[in-house]
Amino acid sequence: MKIGITCYPTYGGSGVVATELGKELASKGHEIHFISYAMPHRLSNFIPNIYFHEVEMSNYPLFEFQLYSLALTSKMVEVIRYEKLDLIHVHYAIPHAISGYLAKEIIRKTNGDLKIVTTLHGTDITLVGLEPSFQPLVKFSIEESCGVTAVSRFLKEKTITNYNIEKDIVVINNFIDSKLYKPREDDNFRNKIAPNNEKILIHTSNFRPVKRVQDVIYIFNKVHKEIPSKLILIGDGPDRSDCERLTRELNLQKEVYFLGKQDGLPEILGASDLFLMPSQSESFGLAALEAMSCGLPVISSSVGGLPELNLHNVTGYIAEILDVDRMAKYSIELLTNEKKYKEFSRNARNRAVNVFEKDIIVPQYEEFYKTLLC
Numbered sequence: 001m002k003i004g005i006t007c008y009p010t011y012g013g014s015g016v017v018a019t020e021l022g023k024e025l026a027s028k029g030h031e032i033h034f035i036s037y038a039m040p041h042r043l044s045n046f047i048p049n050i051y052f053h054e055v056e057m058s059n060y061p062l063f064e065f066q067l068y069s070l071a072l073t074s075k076m077v078e079v080i081r082y083e084k085l086d087l088i089h090v091h092y093a094i095p096h097a098i099s100g101y102l103a104k105e106i107i108r109k110t111n112g113d114l115k116i117v118t119t120l121h122g123t124d125i126t127l128v129g130l131e132p133s134f135q136p137l138v139k140f141s142i143e144e145s146c147g148v149t150a151v152s153r154f155l156k157e158k159t160i161t162n163y164n165i166e167k168d169i170v171v172i173n174n175f176i177d178s179k180l181y182k183p184r185e186d187d188n189f190r191n192k193i194a195p196n197n198e199k200i201l202i203h204t205s206n207f208r209p210v211k212r213v214q215d216v217i218y219i220f221n222k223v224h225k226e227i228p229s230k231l232i233l234i235g236d237g238p239d240r241s242d243c244e245r246l247t248r249e250l251n252l253q254k255e256v257y258f259l260g261k262q263d264g265l266p267e268i269l270g271a272s273d274l275f276l277m278p279s280q281s282e283s284f285g286l287a288a289l290e291a292m293s294c295g296l297p298v299i300s301s302s303v304g305g306l307p308e309l310n311l312h313n314v315t316g317y318i319a320e321i322l323d324v325d326r327m328a329k330y331s332i333e334l335l336t337n338e339k340k341y342k343e344f345s346r347n348a349r350n351r352a353v354n355v356f357e358k359d360i361i362v363p364q365y366e367e368f369y370k371t372l373l374c
């Protein structure tokens with residue numbers, strides 16, 4: 001198959017999933033064409049069967065704001081016509097699904113009925129799409145897509161409820177490469193971060209308010225008072241400065257490491273002990289899955305799709321959102337009970353491998369494509 005993929009090329013989950021999906025499909029012999037305003041974050045090396053098409057933006061002075069959705073539509077039309085694509089798979093409803101619909105209508109007379117697949121990832125439905133200026137567009141783009149997938153049952157149900165949609169939505173979970181994300185002993189890293197064999201807690205996100213990174217620091221503060229420990233924060237975003245300020249106020253600046261965006265995430269996760277995710281909203285929790293695959297138990301909030309991923313008292317613990325005290329209590333319990341910790345660690349790794357491994361999930365996308373093209 002010749003497949004076009006459009007996603008945001010940034011550090012966030014939807015772009016990561018789209019890029020990794022394209023790489024896996026390419027390895028299976030499919031021809032993949034990424035269409036976006038920049039090279040996706042995880043396409044750092046040459047990969048056979050993968051091509052990138054950059055969306056050029058106009059700076060015409062009449063337009064006060066750049067018209068990315070229209071420029072994206074034009075680039076989609078160009079790639080469809082000259083590369084003879086079988087379908088376009090767009091990740092994130094706004095504006096990708098709308099651009100896909102417009103491109104399909106433009107080429108209908110010359111290229112037939114091109115199939116548009118839309119994957120819903122989370123905030124496009126639960127946050128951005130609910131704004132009055134976007135809601136009608138999101139509903140329309142979903143209903144006009146040839147096929148729609150969601151990354152969790154929670155997100156499917158939320159989409160149907162929020163937008164009064166009767167269209168069939170197929171749940172295809174996010175996936176992991178368990179050969180890359182795996183438990184490992186990196187004494188060099190651990191010795192630098194925790195030279196006295198302290199426990200290492202870790203959190204990765206885009207540092208937006210919905211991730212509640214300050215709560216991660218409050219949890220760690222309580223843990224640190226009971227257990228010698230360090231905290232690693234990976235990622236960047238609007239809340240980072242406030243988080244750095246909070247660590248100074250709590251006198252934790254020597255115990256908390258802000259590492260920014262990291263390409264060596266599997267190695268860092270593999271050398272850590274516990275993953276914290278106290279999010280306010282989380283449609284799936286890809287960062288938690290990456291940690292689980294590395295053998296880290298997860299302490300998370302009970303929101304969104306997290307209970308579908310992190311099984312309470314099996315792969316980690318779940319607490320109500322904002323309940324910092326309980327999350328800290330769960331963290332201390334695991335870090336001081338070696339037998340239970342090893343059991344949870346093993347369960348987390350097994351769940352990642354047996355349920356969310358790429359070799360299980362990616363074929364579901366292939367079958368979904370084939371169904372639409374028949």
